[in-house]
Amino acid sequence: MEMSSRHSATTHQHLQHNPCRSHRESYGGEMGTGASMVFYFLVFLAEILMFGLLSLVLFWVVYYRGGFAWREDVAKEFNYHPVLMITGFIFFMGHAMLVYRLYRCCNKLTAKILHTFLYLMAVPCIVVGTITVFDSHNLKVPPIPNLYSLHSWLGVVTIGLFALQVTHTLVVGFFSFWILLCCEQGTAKFRAGLVPVHATFGIITFMLAIATAVTGYTEKAIFSLSESLCSEPRIQSLPVSYRLNTPVLFVWTCSIIKLFTSSCCVVHLSSYSQMPDEAWVINTQATCLAGLAILMGFLLYSSRYARSRHPVAIVDPPSRSHYVMAQKNYYYRETE
Numbered sequence: 001m002e003m004s005s006r007h008s009a010t011t012h013q014h015l016q017h018n019p020c021r022s023h024r025e026s027y028g029g030e031m032g033t034g035a036s037m038v039f040y041f042l043v044f045l046a047e048i049l050m051f052g053l054l055s056l057v058l059f060w061v062v063y064y065r066g067g068f069a070w071r072e073d074v075a076k077e078f079n080y081h082p083v084l085m086i087t088g089f090i091f092f093m094g095h096a097m098l099v100y101r102l103y104r105c106c107n108k109l110t111a112k113i114l115h116t117f118l119y120l121m122a123v124p125c126i127v128v129g130t131i132t133v134f135d136s137h138n139l140k141v142p143p144i145p146n147l148y149s150l151h152s153w154l155g156v157v158t159i160g161l162f163a164l165q166v167t168h169t170l171v172v173g174f175f176s177f178w179i180l181l182c183c184e185q186g187t188a189k190f191r192a193g194l195v196p197v198h199a200t201f202g203i204i205t206f207m208l209a210i211a212t213a214v215t216g217y218t219e220k221a222i223f224s225l226s227e228s229l230c231s232e233p234r235i236q237s238l239p240v241s242y243r244l245n246t247p248v249l250f251v252w253t254c255s256i257i258k259l260f261t262s263s264c265c266v267v268h269l270s271s272y273s274q275m276p277d278e279a280w281v282i283n284t285q286a287t288c289l290a291g292l293a294i295l296m297g298f299l300l301y302s303s304r305y306a307r308s309r310h311p312v313a314i315v316d317p318p319s320r321s322h323y324v325m326a327q328k329n330y331y332y333r334e335t336e
Contacts, residue, residue: 031304039305043102046295050091053288056281057086064278065224071135078136081129082216088125089158089209090289092118094296097202101305119169126162151219154212161205168198203300210289221282226271 031039061067061079069076096118103111137144147156272279299305 035304039101039299042295042299043098046094046098046292046299049288049292049295050094053285053292054086054091056285056288057083060278060281060285064281071139074136074139077132077139080132081136082213082220084125084129084132085209085216086213088122088129089162089206090213090292092122092125093162093202093206093209094292096122097206097296097300101299116169119166122162123166126159130159149215149219151212151215154208154215158205158208158212161201161208165198165202165205168194199300203297206296207293210293213289214286217282217286221279222272225276225279 061083065079066076068079071077096115099111099115099118103114134146137146147153
């Protein structure tokens with residue numbers, strides 16, 4: 001009996017401190033009842049915001065913007081852009097990041113597959129959404145210049161970071177799952193070192209996507225809600241040297257201030273400030289994004305909601321014995 005106790009303590013200590021964990025291990029929740037209630041309530045709010053935002057953007061483009069079309073109507077083709085970007089960057093990517101928080105009792109490999117699947121679902125949405133916005137600029141008569149606004153600049157950075165995330169998920173994930181599997185214990189530290197980098201840049205990409213979407217809503221509201229009263233300010237009216245200068249962001253900030261202080265843009269701002277029904281819908285979507293930034297940041301950064309690092313399954317029993325698990329303690333009994 002004493003030998004069994006010593007062996008149990010040694011095994012439990014080894015399982016706690018062994019850094020080379022298998023990707024097949026399950027990780028149980030360590031939250032108490034109160035923390036669990038708060039966690040799932042916050043997740044419930046985040047789900048309401050994500051589903052509500054997706055519903056609102058669909059309602060907005062169908063009811064107020066005339067629905068969808070392809071290149072025969074570039075104005076309606078643009079409507080794919082907000083819907084697909086919200087679907088890819090916010091809906092699918094948001095759920096992908098919550099996988100490791102929500103499915104706490106599942107096998108870790110299952111969580112990895114679901115996480116990768118949601119990321120891959122976001123890829124076609126973002127690709128098609130990017131194509132539609134370039135088409136709506138290039139095919140319009142007269143054409144609208146590309147990549148001149150703060151929204152577009154933030155979008156380029158966000159898409160670039162997302163591409164790095166997908167590359168990491170596919171390339172590193174593929175090698176670690178198929179090739180590194182033959183020497184899993186030897187590569188565990190290497191793969192574990194990539195996890196915080198991948199997680200951190202995932203959160204950064206998500207927050208940048210929210211900032212990009214908010215600037216996009218603002219830009220669309222100012223331009224579209226007043227187009228019957230005033231033509232949209234065109235970037236061609238600015239000197240070419242402004243567009244080609246190195247400190248472009250500073251120059252554009254000054255240029256936007258100059259444009260918005262002109263008489264034409266006063267009409268833009270005043271019409272938006274009258275708050276028509278469409279303005280309420282647009283502002284509500286931006287408010288949902290702000291709420292998501294707060295909730296997702298708290299859920300993903302709070303250590304109390306992280307998955308436990310202590311495996312609750314996968315043990316190798318000695319010969320002619322088997323382990324029994326009870327309340328995080330491992331012991332074994334001889335086979336009769």
